[in-house]
Amino acid sequence: MNIAISVKEQALIDAAEKLQPELEQRSGEIDKLRQLPQDLADKLAQLGFYRLVVPENLGGLGVSPEAFCKICETLAMANGSTGWCVFIGATSQYLFGALPTTQLETMLQNPNVITSGVFADMGTALFEEQHGQPGYRINGHWRWGSGCRNAEWISGGVHEVSADGQRITDGEPLTRIFFKPEEIDIHDNWHVSGLRGSGSSDYIADNVWVSADRLSGNVEDTLQAAQPIYQFPKFSLLGIPIGAICLGMARASVEEVIRVSKEKTPQGSRRTLALRPSLHIDLAEADTALNAAKALFYQTIQQGWHAAQSAPGSLQERRAMRTSTVHAVNVSIQVIDKMYSVMGGTSVFETSCLQQHFRDVHVASQHMMVGEPIMELAGRVMLGLDDEAFGL
Numbered sequence: 001m002n003i004a005i006s007v008k009e010q011a012l013i014d015a016a017e018k019l020q021p022e023l024e025q026r027s028g029e030i031d032k033l034r035q036l037p038q039d040l041a042d043k044l045a046q047l048g049f050y051r052l053v054v055p056e057n058l059g060g061l062g063v064s065p066e067a068f069c070k071i072c073e074t075l076a077m078a079n080g081s082t083g084w085c086v087f088i089g090a091t092s093q094y095l096f097g098a099l100p101t102t103q104l105e106t107m108l109q110n111p112n113v114i115t116s117g118v119f120a121d122m123g124t125a126l127f128e129e130q131h132g133q134p135g136y137r138i139n140g141h142w143r144w145g146s147g148c149r150n151a152e153w154i155s156g157g158v159h160e161v162s163a164d165g166q167r168i169t170d171g172e173p174l175t176r177i178f179f180k181p182e183e184i185d186i187h188d189n190w191h192v193s194g195l196r197g198s199g200s201s202d203y204i205a206d207n208v209w210v211s212a213d214r215l216s217g218n219v220e221d222t223l224q225a226a227q228p229i230y231q232f233p234k235f236s237l238l239g240i241p242i243g244a245i246c247l248g249m250a251r252a253s254v255e256e257v258i259r260v261s262k263e264k265t266p267q268g269s270r271r272t273l274a275l276r277p278s279l280h281i282d283l284a285e286a287d288t289a290l291n292a293a294k295a296l297f298y299q300t301i302q303q304g305w306h307a308a309q310s311a312p313g314s315l316q317e318r319r320a321m322r323t324s325t326v327h328a329v330n331v332s333i334q335v336i337d338k339m340y341s342v343m344g345g346t347s348v349f350e351t352s353c354l355q356q357h358f359r360d361v362h363v364a365s366q367h368m369m370v371g372e373p374i375m376e377l378a379g380r381v382m383l384g385l386d387d388e389a390f391g392l
Helices: 007-025 027-033 038-046 065-078 080-091 094-098 101-107 240-261 277-308 315-342 344-348 353-364 373-382
Strands: 115-127 135-145 153-161 176-179 201-211
Touching: 007 027, 007 065, 027 080, 027 353, 038 080, 065 080, 065 240, 065 277, 080 115, 080 240, 080 353, 115 176, 135 153, 135 176, 153 201, 176 201, 240 277, 240 315, 240 353, 277 315, 315 344, 315 353, 315 373, 344 353
Parallel strands: 115 153
Antiparallel strands: 115 135, 135 201, 153 176
16 A cells, blocks of 8 residues: 655645755756755745654654655756765665754754764764763764765764773663764765766764764654654665656656657758657667666655554565665666767757756765665575574
8 A cells, every 4th residue: 555645745846846946947056066056955844844754743844755755866867966965865874863952952942953974983082071061072074075065064973982092882882973064074075977966975073072962863763763754664765765766867868858859850850850760769678678677666665664664674675675775776877878879969969958867867876775784685585594694
């Protein structure tokens, strides 16, 4: 049984669609800045896009993973970097459910707070009191900090260590620290081929002391754990927006070829490109492949969300979502590459969205959540060789 998109969720998807003309018009500006313009990030925040997956009782909009992905997909049709920043910003608020109330209240003084973060455990936390207040001395270097230059709070994965630097495994684990931007050093190193506007710079914390309430534990260990979004597999939620973003860029590429091929007459020909039989075949094959990948992708998400209404995601549900996401990314790459190729020299100009989607999709595909090891793990699960793959 599928859970239908609600009226509220459809309104958010429609709001993303209304942004498409502006995003298309400002794509060059976004790339040149190598981050989202702050006014655009603020507009996304006011629409609620950074708090999509946060439960309503924690100040969020509480949308389903399917609706979340459709919003990212819709934004990415116009600009992949924008969809990417919403993906990272929204999932960085996932652990609001595990934050101490004092810190959450501080952050939500701005209901439309912009956040970013790196989930990977790249930092250490050493317990240290200051003036009788419990806290932690944080050191770390986080890479791929998408959206960090727009954010009011920036998070990073950490683990607790002892005074001699040894990892502490006893007791409740620490998972994430929330920084103010002025507490860390954001490096200007995001000089890349694709997703240029995502602002995915490295950032470093050098002996930064923070109060203990700035750190979250595992949301699975809190009173919020029974909420469906926290029953939904965590690492699936962190991966599926990548598939959605790639699907959006691929669909936009097909639509671009349909539009431009009716206007373009190739050199040495008297007929428009749209009259070539080979293009007819290429378009039909691309459309079919894309529709099939998208159908499987959303089907597995719907099944996972239905199950999450009453129980944590199962191993098979996790496997299905992760593999359908990888499949969606791979099919999107194939479609975009083909559309880029059939348009010839037109594709290389900045006036064509094809060159941007071509660059962006190949950078998106390098994310570890959609890497080749996912399929290897999936095969191990299918063979009964691994019953703990893909996390929770």
